[in-house]
Amino acid sequence: MTPSSRPPAPAGQVSECSLRLVDADKVEQVRSRMPAEAEVADLAVIFGLLSDPGRVRILIALLEGEMCVCDLAATTGLSESGVSHALRLLRGPRVVTARRAGRMAYYSLADAHVRMLLDLGLTHVGHTGQDRLKMVAGR
Amino acid sequence: MTPSSRPPAPAGQVSECSLRLVDADKVEQVRSRMPAEAEVADLAVIFGLLSDPGRVRILIALLEGEMCVCDLAATTGLSESGVSHALRLLRGPRVVTARRAGRMAYYSLADAHVRMLLDLGLTHVGHTGQDRLKMVAGR
DNA sequence: AGATTATCTGTAGAGTTGTTCACACGTTAA
DNA sequence: TTAACGTGTGAACAACTCTACAGATAATCT
Numbered sequence: 063m064t065p066s067s068r069p070p071a072p073a074g075q076v077s078e079c080s081l082r083l084v085d086a087d088k089v090e091q092v093r094s095r096m097p098a099e100a101e102v103a104d105l106a107v108i109f110g111l112l113s114d115p116g117r118v119r120i121l122i123a124l125l126e127g128e129m130c131v132c133d134l135a136a137t138t139g140l141s142e143s144g145v146s147h148a149l150r151l152l153r154g155p156r157v158v159t160a161r162r163a164g165r166m167a168y169y170s171l172a173d174a175h176v177r178m179l180l181d182l183g184l185t186h187v188g189h190t191g192q193d194r195l196k197m198v199a200g201r
Numbered sequence: 202m203t204p205s206s207r208p209p210a211p212a213g214q215v216s217e218c219s220l221r222l223v224d225a226d227k228v229e230q231v232r233s234r235m236p237a238e239a240e241v242a243d244l245a246v247i248f249g250l251l252s253d254p255g256r257v258r259i260l261i262a263l264l265e266g267e268m269c270v271c272d273l274a275a276t277t278g279l280s281e282s283g284v285s286h287a288l289r290l291l292r293g294p295r296v297v298t299a300r301r302a303g304r305m306a307y308y309s310l311a312d313a314h315v316r317m318l319l320d321l322g323l324t325h326v327g328h329t330g331q332d333r334l335k336m337v338a339g340r
Numbered sequence: 341a342g343a344t345t346a347t348c349t350g351t352a353g354a355g356t357t358g359t360t361c362a363c364a365c366g367t368t369a370a
Numbered sequence: 371t372t373a374a375c376g377t378g379t380g381a382a383c384a385a386c387t388c389t390a391c392a393g394a395t396a397a398t399c400t
Contacts, residue, residue, distance in 0.1 A: 082271045082346085084305070089275050092262045096276070097323060099254075102261070104326045106254045113249030114358075115241050122241070123231045131377060132221045136228050137235070144359065146378055165367045165376045166223065175325035179318060184236060186314035187243040221376080253388080270347060283389070285348055304346045304397040342400090349394070356387070365378075370371100 104155075111157060112179065116140050117148045121171065121180055124158065128170035243294075250296060251318065255279050256287045260310065260319055263297065267309035 083089055096102075112118060119138040123129060131149070135142040149169055152158040159172040171177055222228055235241075251257060258277040262268060270288070274281040288308055291297040298311040310316055 083275055084269050084272050084346095088265070088268065089272050092265050092268070092276050095265065096258065096261060097326075101323070101326050102254050102257050105322045106252050106257050108322060108325065109248045109257075110252035110357095113245050113252045115238075115245045116358085118241050118245050118248075119235065122235060126227070126231050126234065129227065129231070130223050133223050133228050136222055137231050141360075142377075143361080143379090147358080150378080167377060173325075175321060178321055179325075182314060182317055182321065183244045183247060184240075186247065186312070186318075187236075187240050223376095249387095255388090280390075281347075282349090282391080285346095286389085289348080306347060343398100344400095345396100345398070347395085347397100349392100351392085352390095354387100354389085356385100358383105358385080360382090360384105362381090363379085366376095368373100368375075370373080 107155060108157075108176075108179075111152060111155065112176075112183070114148070116144060117152065118180075120145065120148055121152070121157075121176065122184075124169060124171045125177060125180065128161065128168045130166045130168050134169070246294060247296070247315075247318075250291060250294065251315075251322070253287070255283065256291065257319075259284065259287055260291070260296075260315065261323075263308060263310045264316060264319060267300065267307045269305045269307050273308070 097105075112121070116138060119140075120134055123134055123137045129137070131145050132142055134140075134149075135145045138145065140148070149158060149160070153160065156172050157176050158169045161168045161170070236244075251260070255277060259273055259279075262273055262276045268276070270284050271281055273279075273288075274284045277284065279287070288297060288299070292299065295311050296315050297308045300307045300309070
């Protein structure tokens with residue numbers, strides 16, 4: 063791929079446009095491995111959904127199994143409307159799924175990857191902080 | 202912040218406060234396993250740092266090893282100032298570390314957990330992206 | 341010394357996000 | 371049927387975030 067061109071800057075100047083390069087080979091190598099733009103954007107969206115404490119509490123609660131909106135509100139301390147708004151965001155990218163039973167709506171995690179992300183993150187902050195919730199018991 | 206006042210919930214009847222409970226036992230069980238508030242907040246902060254496409258590209262680049270600011274800018278397409286701002290945010294919670302060599306600053310991932318989060322997320326969007334990325338024409 | 345380079349920082353403005361309130365919708369009980 | 375209930379939705383507003391520009395800082399070179 064890369065024509066193995068050495069840094070063409072023997073004559074003192076490295077800059078062409080406004081971007082200077084120190085290790086052009088490395089830049090080229092990393093760029094070739096960089097995922098597509100849409101993939102990166104999707105990844106950022108997923109992480110963004112996990113970037114709110116309320117939504118994190120909701121998802122941690124759902125680690126134990128499905129729950130209805132009002133119980134999620136009681137568990138997380140959010141208002142029921144807030145839980146509903148949060149669940150709507152999570153429903154979009156299929157992070158959670160809803161099961162209806164009468165006028166109740168039971169939500170559960172739709173994706174094993176999100177479960178793993180949560181577990182990984184929890185053990186991470188568990189190390190840097192206090193030891194709590196040692197084994198999340200993958201369930 | 203969090204009221205954290207457990208609804209006394211007289212056994213047998215649901216409280217008439219704005220929070221109704223459907224499965225009080227489950228709520229109690231999940232609440233007892235819920236990590237501390239600070240831990241959830243830290244987790245949300247970490248995920249929040251991964252919720253920006255530019256920062257994700259920077260971190261993916263750093264998966265291959267340390268890089269200086271200007272090469273990161275060339276790799277990610279961000280401005281050098283933008284890279285610097287992003288790296289400052291990532292430096293705070295020790296997601297990346299800087300090594301100085303003269304006037305250059307070489308950054309690298311500071312934490313194996315972040316590496317795992319990125320890998321996990323990338324395989325996730327790689328798998329489920331089939332359905333979701335199909336109709337993404339322009340964002 | 342001054343000039344140049346690489347990185348860092350301080351804004352300000354545009355854009356986005358979370359929370360609350362109020363009400364709408366569908367379901368169940370009376 | 372009407373009323374109550376659990377949930378979903380839209381609007382409004384504060385709070386936050388991203389980006390670009392300007393300037394600052396520190397190391398290197400002539």
